[in-house]
Amino acid sequence: MIVYTDDAVKASDKIAGYDVDGTIITTKSGNVFPKHTDDWQILYAEVPKKLKLLHESGYKICFFTNQGGIGSGKIKLDDFKRKTKDILKKVGVPIQVFIAIEDGQYRKPLTGMWKHLVEHRNDNIGIDLGKSFYVGDAAGRPESGSGKTKRRKDHSLADRRFAANIGVSFYTPEEHFLNRPTEQYLKPDYQPSEVVTNMNIIPLLEPDNVKLPADNSEMIIMVGLPGSGKSFFCKQHWEKHDYVIANADKLGTTQSCLKICEKALAAGKSCVVDNTNVDVESRKKFLALAKQYNVSCRCFVMNVQLDLVRHNIKYRHLTDSNHSKINEMVFNMMKKKYTEPTVGEGFTHIIKVNLKPSFQSKADEELYKLYLLEK
Ligand SMILES: [Mg+2]
Structure with missing residues (x-):
């Protein structure tokens, strides 16, 4: 895992957590995966405004992103660092970024990145899970709409499950940034915690x-x-x-x-x-x-x-x-x-x-x- 912390980031008991790809940014090309390092744009005009508002009301903004491509060598670390800095500049608020570069305990939906935040990256300030939340597009939503508004089905449930594993509220980018009503998703049909119970x-x-x-x-x-x-x-x-x-x-x-x-x-x-x-x-x-x-x-x-x-x-x-x-x-x-x-x-x-x-x-x-x- 790699952590990048903006100089102006302050610890807080309230965390506003976000996925990056498909949540903060999307590709300019319209491809699922970016064609090159600069193939990105802010997903919604509301993104910087919303983050600014939350920052001003005392939230610490954190990004949690799975970037297996770095571990496997498909994405160059230096390119990704430059891209992250460009994104942060565009968003315009202090942000701490957690990047899981390979499989294992840090990759969402596992909670290694969050645990690291709690234990080492929040100046020993306890986090209030009730006030914190997490936003991501890997939410298990089925295909929806048609024609121009058609949306592919979500590629996974990693973000929704990441939030569930941590114990914070979860929102899709559309619910969070556009205030859309709660979206349907394909319910996880297994409950590992129930097996133990x-x-x-x-x-x-x-x-x-x-x-x-x-x-x-x-x-x-x-x-x-x-x-x-x-x-x-x-x-x-x-x-x-x-x-x-x-x-x-x-x-x-x-x-x-x-x-x-x-x-x-x-x-x-x-x-x-x-x-x-x-x-x-x-x-x-x-x-x-x-x-x-x-x-x-x-x-x-x-x-x-x-x-x-x-x-x-x-x-x-x-x-x-x-x-x-x-x-x-x-x-x-x-x-x-x-x-x-x-x-x-x-x-x-x-x-x-x-x-x-x-x-x-x-x-x-x-x-x-x-x-x-x-x-
Ligand atoms: Mg995503």
């Missing part, structure tokens, strides 16, 4: 009277997208019952999973297939093996909504640098192939597994409760 209320399994280890040896087939918590569940619940766990990520291939399972069943042991097993085809081979050894096969399906799976992947990426990154393309392919398992495939039971995350620290738990996804 509900963690101790909801049962781990549905139906909840399921016996984990069976009386006789058996096969278990896990079903769930990458990041849905299969391996964590296996480690916590099957390992201690001495079930042999076959995981293609560790063993390399489906073939070696089949071999390990066969070896376990031949020795009278139980086994778990800890792969994504998202379609009938991939489950079939294992069901056939269970049949061959005359053992029953139960299916445990991770009961996690798609956005939460994506949330989990992002969380893991932020907290565990050792975990290999899940390829977006592979993930989308699996999502497409996903077919809900049925008893008709040969399972004796299909059991749902609810998400019960566990945390290494309080800080990890707090991170999990934030909206981590931009879309």
Whole structure:
């Protein structure tokens, strides 16, 4: 992250926070992304007036901008600095600018930039969240209007979620600068904080009277997208019952999973297939093996909504640098192939597994409760 502070900036308990692109400025060319460093203009004539008014009534004006292009080298830092100074000159009030240059804790909707403001850049003056607010165009609004007034749908919800994560009121540029009535947006359909709240209320399994280890040896087939918590569940619940766990990520291939399972069943042991097993085809081979050894096969399906799976992947990426990154393309392919398992495939039971995350620290738990996804 980079911070630029205008000489005349004063600390305040009231923060007026703004995104930059699409909020303070827009491109002159009409392109979504600027063609060059000088391809910008102030979005609305009301912008400088409004900022001046707020400044005069004691607000500290802060910009919070995601500029991944700087980290990746697409945008030159010097060019961006010059552009920022030009924008500040045009706006004409003292402003502090926070720039997240790569992925991670500083990039919106994560709150690293705000936290840095609170802890290091406000002269130890506490910030009143009730009086502070944040304005941005990444607000999850659907496409609207037609012809000349047509507006594309918002590219993300990063700004709306950034405000929600901080706990301040949120406005779109049109609501804030043009006093338009509250705009519709596509509601975030996942609540990571609720997962944590509900963690101790909801049962781990549905139906909840399921016996984990069976009386006789058996096969278990896990079903769930990458990041849905299969391996964590296996480690916590099957390992201690001495079930042999076959995981293609560790063993390399489906073939070696089949071999390990066969070896376990031949020795009278139980086994778990800890792969994504998202379609009938991939489950079939294992069901056939269970049949061959005359053992029953139960299916445990991770009961996690798609956005939460994506949330989990992002969380893991932020907290565990050792975990290999899940390829977006592979993930989308699996999502497409996903077919809900049925008893008709040969399972004796299909059991749902609810998400019960566990945390290494309080800080990890707090991170999990934030909206981590931009879309
Ligand atoms: Mg923007």
